[in-house]
Amino acid sequence: MAPPDHAVRARTPLRRFAGLAVIGATAALGTGIVTACSEEPLRTEAGYCDRVRAELTSLVGPVVASGADVDALLDTYRSIANVAPAAVQPEWERVVEVLETVSTVVPSDPASLAAANEAALAGQPAYGAIQRYTQVTCEVAIGTPPTPTNPVTATTLPPTTTAPDGDG
Numbered sequence: 535m536a537p538p539d540h541a542v543r544a545r546t547p548l549r550r551f552a553g554l555a556v557i558g559a560t561a562a563l564g565t566g567i568v569t570a571c572s573e574e575p576l577r578t579e580a581g582y583c584d585r586v587r588a589e590l591t592s593l594v595g596p597v598v599a600s601g602a603d604v605d606a607l608l609d610t611y612r613s614i615a616n617v618a619p620a621a622v623q624p625e626w627e628r629v630v631e632v633l634e635t636v637s638t639v640v641p642s643d644p645a646s647l648a649a650a651n652e653a654a655l656a657g658q659p660a661y662g663a664i665q666r667y668t669q670v671t672c673e674v675a676i677g678t679p680p681t682p683t684n685p686v687t688a689t690t691l692p693p694t695t696t697a698p699d700g701d702g
Contacts, residue, residue, distance in 0.1 A: 577619045583672035585617050593676040604637045622667045625660035632657030 586593065592610045597603055611633055615626035635653040640646040668676050 577617060577623065579619055579671050581617050582614070582619055582622075583668075583674070585614050586668055586672055586674055586676065589614060590674065590676070595677070608633055608637065622664055625663045625667075628660035629657055629664065632660075 589610050592607060596607050596610075598607060608630065611626070611630050615623065615630050618626040632653045636650045638646070639650040665676055668674055
């Protein structure tokens with residue numbers, strides 16, 4: 535026995551809506567995937583080496599005399615981390631974390647200084663791995679990591695003095 539005519543009509547719009555919802559969701563998901571993929575930076579060795587070469591001055595001899603210089607250096611390191619191949623991406627992210635920590639040091643706070651020093655020391659293996667990878671892959675020497683101090687630290691800490699020698 536066939537269902538009543540009103541039951542068929544009731545199911546038809548629901549089916550159409552469900553079908554349109556599935557198509558709409560699929561299209562939105564597909565667009566989201568394409569958008570997400572197109573926003574992801576290319577992490578090729580060539581792209582990485584090009585970025586390192588473009589930022590070589592900042593990597594080899596960064597000028598850090600003000601807070602703006604610290605921000606610029608962090609932006610440089612972040613931009614390189616964003617294109618670093620998987621082989622060194624975690625190391626670049628670690629170095630960025632270290633620089634972010636070090637950039638917040640409060641010179642008058644021993645705990646802040648200790649945290650910055652600890653972060654800098656903990657970041658040394660990552661920076662060493664980056665140096666080796668970059669030397670081999672890009673044939674570029676990037677030098678030593680930035681000094682683990684905030685520019686304020688260098689200008690506000692009192693100079694260290696030694697006790698006068700009593701044998702004088």
